[in-house]
Amino acid sequence: MLFQLSDRDRLIARMFLVLGLRPGEMFALRWNDKLSNSLRIDSSITDGIEVEGKTEGSDSYVWLPASIDTELEFLRSAVKDASPEAFIFPSGRGTAINTNNFLYRTLKEAGKIAGIERVTHQMLRRTCSTYMAQITTVKDVQAHLRHRTSKTTLEHYIKSVPESVRVAVESLDHLLKSSAGTDQVGKTN
Numbered sequence: 001m002l003f004q005l006s007d008r009d010r011l012i013a014r015m016f017l018v019l020g021l022r023p024g025e026m027f028a029l030r031w032n033d034k035l036s037n038s039l040r041i042d043s044s045i046t047d048g049i050e051v052e053g054k055t056e057g058s059d060s061y062v063w064l065p066a067s068i069d070t071e072l073e074f075l076r077s078a079v080k081d082a083s084p085e086a087f088i089f090p091s092g093r094g095t096a097i098n099t100n101n102f103l104y105r106t107l108k109e110a111g112k113i114a115g116i117e118r119v120t121h122q123m124l125r126r127t128c129s130t131y132m133a134q135i136t137t138v139k140d141v142q143a144h145l146r147h148r149t150s151k152t153t154l155e156h157y158i159k160s161v162p163e164s165v166r167v168a169v170e171s172l173d174h175l176l177k178s179s180a181g182t183d184q185v186g187k188t189n
Helices: 007-019 023-028 066-078 099-114 121-133 138-145 150-157 163-177 179-184
Strands: 038-041 043-046 049-052 060-063
Touching (some): 007 023, 023 099
């Protein structure tokens, strides 16, 4: 899906996937929120109005990987307005991007081309948490997403299939694909 997007929109989608930002947080980012190795998350755009973060824990910092930092610096050198108060990702009019417009005009269209139906911002945030949960602790994922409790992270965001189920499915698939196994399907001991 990422390859269907323009450079700027691909960067936005990567940031959703890697940083786990909420859409209102993404489009409220200003150049003065970009710090050395991190982004300050202190506001959100809701219905075109900038508001303080969703929760007390939302006002925080997210780690900025070097590759995304480099792309943001490249973007900064190419934009019309890179003043500290300017939006990092402005609309054509220089205002905050409307989250629904970005979803319907950009993400859903790229998803259709890639054969992915029902793309949502939430899907990107859940993808971030699910991948992170495979390599770190739930507490780390909770901190990264800035959730108040790990229960929220576990119940609503991490959507993983247990390793034992993955192994069983792979084993069954292998059994069904193998010629010797095909003769065994349906037989019981």
